[in-house]
Amino acid sequence: MPNPADPEALAQLPLSELVACHECDLLMRKATLRNDEKALCPRCGYELYAHRHNLVSRSLALVLAALLLYIPANFLPIMQLHLLGQTSDDTVWSGVLGLYNSEMRGIAVVVFLCSMAIPLLKLLCQLAVLLSIRLDFGRSYGLLIYRIYHHLREWGMLEVYFMGVLVAIVKLADMAQLSIGLGLFCFISLLLVQVWLEVVMAPHQIWQALSGEDIHAGD
Known part of the structure; x- marks a missing residue:
């Protein structure tokens, strides 16, 4: 203390x-x-x-895991809806397209940014920062990228989108037959990995490492 x-x-x-x-x-x-x-x-x-012990190594592993989960989480079916003899697969991307095609283009842009674009940009920023520390190269750019990442943190709203999915599942359960898709498990995994990454990637150590201080971040 x-x-x-x-x-x-x-x-x-x-x-x-x-x-x-x-x-x-x-x-x-x-x-x-x-x-x-x-x-x-x-x-x-x-x-x-x-x-944090082994901060850079652990954070890099989590960032790479999140990037691997990103595509299946957004493009594999979250749920399959069976109604009146018709079946439809719903994904995060199809939800964005559905809003856009329904003349709700402003909402579609917001959903796309908060659930797809900004979470991906955050992961790429974290990857660039960690690589600049690990490779000891371009730390001045790493500082800039880490500042950008902190401005983006409040705009990545995967947990809000996940709550929306849960509400939709509950409301549709009595109206049609629902099947949970692999995309939902990938989406939940992506959300959990990002939360874990926020815990492991201690800002104090990252700022020190980007400033050139010897913090044994990679031990």
Whole structure:
């Protein structure tokens, strides 16, 4: 746990040795962490930062897994609808096309961006950042890409789309015969991998690594 210390003593320290709590704004001296340790604010208990073991290797594995899941999650059938002798396969992409062809083009664009384009762009940004750290090449571009990634985080809404799919399944269950497709399992897997990636890819370590500091991120 970081030491808040005396305000006069803190004023003598360089900014690189200080950290402020995002919740209560307490300024304190930055603590050195070992693998898998977390720094908590002594005032409010907020997690300030963490040191993940094998951060780059684990994050790269998760990013590649998410990219492999991306295509089947968006283009394989999420569910199959049987109604009045007709059968239709519904995918994320077919949902976007359906909205577009129904003259709801603005909604179609938003769904496409939030459920397909931005999640893919986020994964590609994470991949580029991790490769710049692993290969020790182009870290200045890595900093720019990581800033872009943080601006995109709020726009990737896979969990919102997933809740919409669940609502649709519940409402249609009494009206027609439904079969769950492989695409839904891939979509859920993609969502879980991205959540896991957010946990593993500690921002504090990534910023330090992109700044050229030796944080043993690849240990």
